[in-house]
Amino acid sequence: MKTSRRDFIANAGAAAAARHDLAHAQEPEQEHHAVVPSDPALRVKSLESLLVEKGLVDPAALDALVDTYQHKIGPRNGAQVVARAWVDPAFRKRLLANGTAAIAEFGFGGWGGDYLVVLENTPKIHNLIVCTLCSCYPWAVLGLPPVWYKSAAYRSRAVIDPRGVLREFGLELPEDVEIRVHDSTAELRYLVLPERPPGSEKLKEEELAALVTRDAMIGVAKVTLTKPEGRP
Numbered sequence: 001m002k003t004s005r006r007d008f009i010a011n012a013g014a015a016a017a018a019r020h021d022l023a024h025a026q027e028p029e030q031e032h033h034a035v036v037p038s039d040p041a042l043r044v045k046s047l048e049s050l051l052v053e054k055g056l057v058d059p060a061a062l063d064a065l066v067d068t069y070q071h072k073i074g075p076r077n078g079a080q081v082v083a084r085a086w087v088d089p090a091f092r093k094r095l096l097a098n099g100t101a102a103i104a105e106f107g108f109g110g111w112g113g114d115y116l117v118v119l120e121n122t123p124k125i126h127n128l129i130v131c132t133l134c135s136c137y138p139w140a141v142l143g144l145p146p147v148w149y150k151s152a153a154y155r156s157r158a159v160i161d162p163r164g165v166l167r168e169f170g171l172e173l174p175e176d177v178e179i180r181v182h183d184s185t186a187e188l189r190y191l192v193l194p195e196r197p198p199g200s201e202k203l204k205e206e207e208l209a210a211l212v213t214r215d216a217m218i219g220v221a222k223v224t225l226t227k228p229e230g231r232p
């Protein structure tokens with residue numbers, strides 16, 4: 001049987017993953033590791049190894065770049081905006097009237113934030129964001145999009161059956177809640193302003209920001225008093 005290079009790399013990856021799983025078998029389960037990395041992930045890893053080996057890039061510079069996207073240009077930016085809107089009615093008003101300008105007050109913009117519209121969730125209206133064409137996403141406030149956001153399944157089903165998709169994310173909405181699906185484009189990107197969770201009245205702005213998840217700002221989750229483990 002002919003073994004392609006892809007099969008070889010995949011098999012090597014599977015063996016490494018199996019050893020990895022064994023090594024972590026005693027640890028609490030925090031995330032599921034893909035047994036075989038995807039084709040693009042393998043290509044990126046190979047490219048990175050080559051560039052480092054040839055001295056063309058500094059691994060520390062790559063780490064800094066990844067850190068920037070994960071921690072600086074990431075969902076923590078959006079969480080700050082949401083928490084401010086919850087505690088400052090004047091800011092909330094500005095945010096809903098002109099998302100781009102209000103978000104720029106934090107110094108966030110560009111990087112897919114040239115024209116941002118903020119949609120407020122209420123007890124009767126739930127907003128959900130998708131990009132049916134590709135993966136347009138408000139990078140300035142949410143960082144890089146999660147893999148599922150870019151998947152064909154999410155992009156098509158979010159429009160056809162939003163209630164079913166939300167159910168799969170663990171969010172069951174009452175029938176009398178209207179779900180509005182918003183299709184992002186390269187020119188117009190959305191951020192959901194989730195509902196402030198009941199019982200959070202005494203929390204300070206920083207404490208509120210810590211509860212806001214990326215998923216809640218896409219509209220596939222609600223904000224709760226306990227932030228789910230490991231969610232960005």
Ligand code: FE
Pocket residue numbers: 131133134135136137184185186
């Ligand atoms: Fe897109």
